[in-house]
Amino acid sequence: MTGTEASASDLSPLLSDADSLEDQSPRGLASVSGAVFNICTTMIGAGIMSIPAAVKVLGIIPGFAVMFMIAVLVEVAVEFLLRYTQHGKSTTYAGMMAESFGLSGSLAVQISVMITNLGCLIIYLIIIGDVLCGSQSGGTLHLGVLQEWFGIQWWNSRAYVLLFVVLFVMLPLVSLPHMNSLRHSSAISILLAVVFIAISSAMAIYAFCKGKTQTIRLLPDFANQVSVFDLFTAVPVLVTGFCFTVNVHPIRSELSRPSDMRYAVRVSLAICIAIYFSIGFFGYMLFGDSILADILVNFDQNSDTAIGRLVNDTVRLSYAMHLALVFPVINFSLRATIDELLFAKKHVLAEDSSRFAVLTCILLAVSYIIAIVLPNIWYFFQFLGSTTVVCLTFIFPGAIVLRDVHGISTRKDKMMALLVIMLAILTSIIAIATNLWPVG
Incomplete structure (x- = not known):
């Protein structure tokens, strides 16, 4: 670690394992395109x-x-982080x-x-369970891939299948002691995500050409299904998709010119807006x-032909496998953070x-149990995003x-920071309140 990093180590144990790996690897070798790739990978989960x-x-x-507005506010927030990183001593x-706020911060x-x-x-385990074992929503049973292939059996229920995945897929990967050991599985996971996006878009375009697409609304349906407060429950879901601030500092530290990070962030946000809107549309x-x-x-009900079912299963399995390979990366930083805290x-x-x-077994057990007990990801996305x-x-x-310990914030910066905080708090309060006390 450098001198400045060492001086802040007592106050910032977060991601210290990641920092150590950075210190062991060559610095200044990452390109802007590499930074864009890493940022996009962080967001597209x-x-x-x-x-x-x-x-x-x-x-x-x-x-x-809303996607565009969130992306703009994220860029503003990242700009704040980059500016204070440049003027401060800490790099995490x-x-x-x-x-700014001491140990409490x-x-x-x-x-x-x-x-x-x-x-x-x-969330990853819930989605994998939905793909393999199916789920029930509004009284409608959606079969999983295993149930479609072998029928509904005791052994392909969610509890047994996820237990198998945790023990024989997740456990070997999360047992690797170094992040660098996951580089190959991470590369495969990105490829699988691209496959999912490409196939999904192609299916929609094909359905449109055949006149089989569903009716879509350009504006919210306030007359029948949607209230104004429901809009706030959707915003946190989109906010979650643009969260990558934790990885800003590790990615920036590897650039030959740290100032290029601002450009990389803008390009990444533009790419993710395009991808998110494409998938949403x-x-x-x-x-x-x-x-x-x-x-x-x-995707369990979109085709009655053999080829169509094969495409549907490919879409679902590709993304489930993607999440299974991303799981150990997220687990790595979580485990390191908990260890540094305790x-x-x-x-x-x-x-x-x-x-x-x-620590590895406890985290796997907790994730598994909660994924079985609470199988609806919408509420998780709303909670995390809120x-x-x-x-x-x-x-x-x-x-x-607003704290401005380095005295570099302008009046405009503080007004923008206050606006961002107020919008975030207001949206979160309404989203949480709407979930706890549904309107209508």
């Missing part, structure tokens, strides 16, 4: 599954407008919060990252009002096999600007 459902609630035009997110970031990452692990076009919180479940004075986690095994993701993406960066 499980959140893409619920974007069509959010577009159904918002309508096509407001859906695109938690370290920046420690510079660092702890707030750590807790938010732990909740967000654990939530993602649970084409997914909504395919399934209309029958779209579910997890669009993968809808065992700050112990030896490096990778060198303590007992502690490593216990709480910890909002904090990491908007509230914490805005708070750093």
Whole structure:
């Protein structure tokens, strides 16, 4: 670690394992295109599954407008982080919060990252369970791939299948002690995500040419299905899709010119807007009002031909496999953060096999149990998007600007930071209240 990083280590244990890996690797070798690739990979995760459902609630035009607005606010927040990183001593997110708010600030970031990452692990297992074992929504049974192939059996129920996946797929991957060991599985996961997006869009275009697409709304259906408050429950789902602030500092540190990070962020946000809107539009076009919180479940009923069923199964399995391979990456940073919080004075986690095994098994067990008990991902996306993701993406960066320990914020910066914080808090409060006390 460098001198400045060492001085902040006591205040910013978050992602220290990742920092150590960066210190062991050559710096300044990453290109702008590589940074764009890494940022996009961070954003394009499980959140893409619920974007069509959010577009159904918002309508096509407001859906695109909200995506664009969120992307602009994310860019503003990242600009704040990059500017204060340049003027401060710390090179981690938690370290920046420690510079502004002390240990409580660092702890707030750590807790938010732990909740967000654990939530993602649970979401990944839920989606994999939906794909393989099916789900039930509104009294309609949506069969999983295994049930379609072998019929409904005791052994292909969600509890047994996820247990098998956790023990024989997840456990070997999460047992790898170093992030670098996951580089090949991560590359495959990105390819699988691209396959899912390409096939889904092609299916929608083909259905449109055949006149089989569903009726879509350009605006929210306030007359029948949607209230004004329902719109706020869809916004956190979109916010979750644009969350990548935790990886800003590791990606920036590898660029030959850190100033290029701003350009990389803009390009990445533009790419993700295009991808998210494409999935939202084409997914909504395919399934209309029958779209579910997890669009993968809808693919069990979109074709009555052998080729169509094969394409549907390919779409679902490709993304389920993608999530299975992303799972250990998310688990790695979560496990390292928890270890640094609970065992700050112990030896490096990778060198303590007992502690490593216990933490790994506990995280897998907790993720599995919650994924079985609460199988609806819409509520998870709303919760994460309304709480910890909002904090990491908007509230914490805005708070750093308002605190302004380096004296570099202008009046315009502080007004923008205040606006971002107020919008984030207002949207979150309404979304949470609407879920707890449904209107109508």
